[in-house]
Amino acid sequence: EFNTRYLLIEKAFMKHWKQLKHKKIVHGDFTHFNILVDDNDKIHFIDFKSHVNSRLFDFFYFYSYLNQCLCRCQTISHKDKEIIIEKIEVLIIKVCEYTLESDFLHDVGEITFPEKSGLKNKNKQTYILSFQERIKARLNP
Numbered sequence: 001e002f003n004t005r006y007l008l009i010e011k012a013f014m015k016h017w018k019q020l021k022h023k024k025i026v027h028g029d030f031t032h033f034n035i036l037v038d039d040n041d042k043i044h045f046i047d048f049k050s051h052v053n054s055r056l057f058d059f060f061y062f063y064s065y066l067n068q069c070l071c072r073c074q075t076i077s078h079k080d081k082e083i084i085i086e087k088i089e090v091l092i093i094k095v096c097e098y099t100l101e102s103d104f105l106h107d108v109g110e111i112t113f114p115e116k117s118g119l120k121n122k123n124k125q126t127y128i129l130s131f132q133e134r135i136k137a138r139l140n141p
Helices: 002-020 057-074 078-096 101-109 119-139
Strands: 035-036 044-046
Touching: 002 035, 002 044, 002 057, 002 078, 057 078, 078 101, 078 119, 101 119
Parallel strands: none
Antiparallel strands: 035 044
8 A cells, every 4th residue: 555655645745844944844754654645646735733843843753653553563574664754755865855964863853742642652752762773774775
């Protein structure tokens, strides 16, 4: 299912990045559950929990929430889980247009955690460190 939806995820990411390029108000709950596609392939975002944050927050959150869901999933192989996460990493770099590590690290450094989120509290720092290191490694292959 991920492979059949990949182009829609890319389209949603592109639409959202364009909206975030020059503002600091993020969706706040940007997950695969809150991106809807109508019969005409028009993308709609729902369940906003908007707040001021890094423009990278929603993409970090999407990545981390999906990773958290995949870790708990028992019907997808470890190999397929890793493929999905790798494709999301590549997509984040492509859509968010990070060519300089310093720009990426700046935006990661501006990420703040809202009081309530779908990420388990004990894992928040682990998720941000993993996200930072894995995306950074792709910036400098």
